[in-house]
Amino acid sequence: MSDPKPFNDITLDDLKAGLSEKTIVLVDVREADEYAAGHIQGAIFNPLSHFETKKLPQPMSGQKIVIYCRSGRRSITAMEKAQQAGRSDIDTHYSGGILGWLSSGEPVTTGN
Numbered sequence: 522m523s524d525p526k527p528f529n530d531i532t533l534d535d536l537k538a539g540l541s542e543k544t545i546v547l548v549d550v551r552e553a554d555e556y557a558a559g560h561i562q563g564a565i566f567n568p569l570s571h572f573e574t575k576k577l578p579q580p581m582s583g584q585k586i587v588i589y590c591r592s593g594r595r596s597i598t599a600m601e602k603a604q605q606a607g608r609s610d611i612d613t614h615y616s617g618g619i620l621g622w623l624s625s626g627e628p629v630t631t632g633n
Contacts, residue, residue: 527612531614531615533615533617533621533625533627544583544585545584545585545587547565548567548577548589548599549565549589550567550569550572550590550595550596551569555591556568557632557633560630561627561629562628562630565577567599569590574602575606586611587613588614589619592619593618597614599611600612
């Protein structure tokens, strides 16, 4: 198996633009209670404790999958797991996580 690719970090502005333009598919790897308490609208839920690479969508042409968590640690672990399972396209995360999103005054959606 080849070594994992280096990981990329996306800025808040690029994340917001990609979500608006639908060029980013966002995946939240926090736990169910965290997700229900508030997540970025449109994020796909795939908690790290039960992370399944096969549940990650195949992005359409021009789209990029971006992983996020609370503060950036679990998203790195999720990207490592995805790459180990053969998903070399999973290489970008929002390292600011939900904490960075909230501290910038961005809205969240609650519930499942």
